[in-house]
Amino acid sequence: MYGVTALLLAAAGLFASLSFDIRQRPFELGLRQALGATPRTIAANLLSNGLAPVVIGLVFGFPAAWVARRLFESYLFGVSPTPPAPYLAAGIVLLVTSALACVGPASRAARSSPLEVLRHL
Numbered sequence: 001m002y003g004v005t006a007l008l009l010a011a012a013g014l015f016a017s018l019s020f021d022i023r024q025r026p027f028e029l030g031l032r033q034a035l036g037a038t039p040r041t042i043a044a045n046l047l048s049n050g051l052a053p054v055v056i057g058l059v060f061g062f063p064a065a066w067v068a069r070r071l072f073e074s075y076l077f078g079v080s081p082t083p084p085a086p087y088l089a090a091g092i093v094l095l096v097t098s099a100l101a102c103v104g105p106a107s108r109a110a111r112s113s114p115l116e117v118l119r120h121l
Helices: 002-024 026-034 039-075 085-110 114-119
Strands: none
Touching: 002 026, 002 039, 002 085, 026 039, 026 114, 039 085
């Protein structure tokens, strides 16, 4: 139960962080659209910006967890810490949840009208 709560809080934080980032640069996104960027490229750019910290965390976190499992092996009784399936499942769940958290702000920014944004300059 605590893990699900932590996952939802992390997703909400990523959603809020990406939404705040998009709200801080509406003129840049409007100018990109006015110069010919498609909504798909804008959404892909924002998704990559939102998922970059998650991927970096997974790349450095998995080897650290694999090394740290040896330290905590003496505390586990009757449970083997070596199967990679839980590590892989946790990474996939985290990546999918993060991608779902980033889709909303990215699609909202891709649908914005460049004319409305540039009119307020």
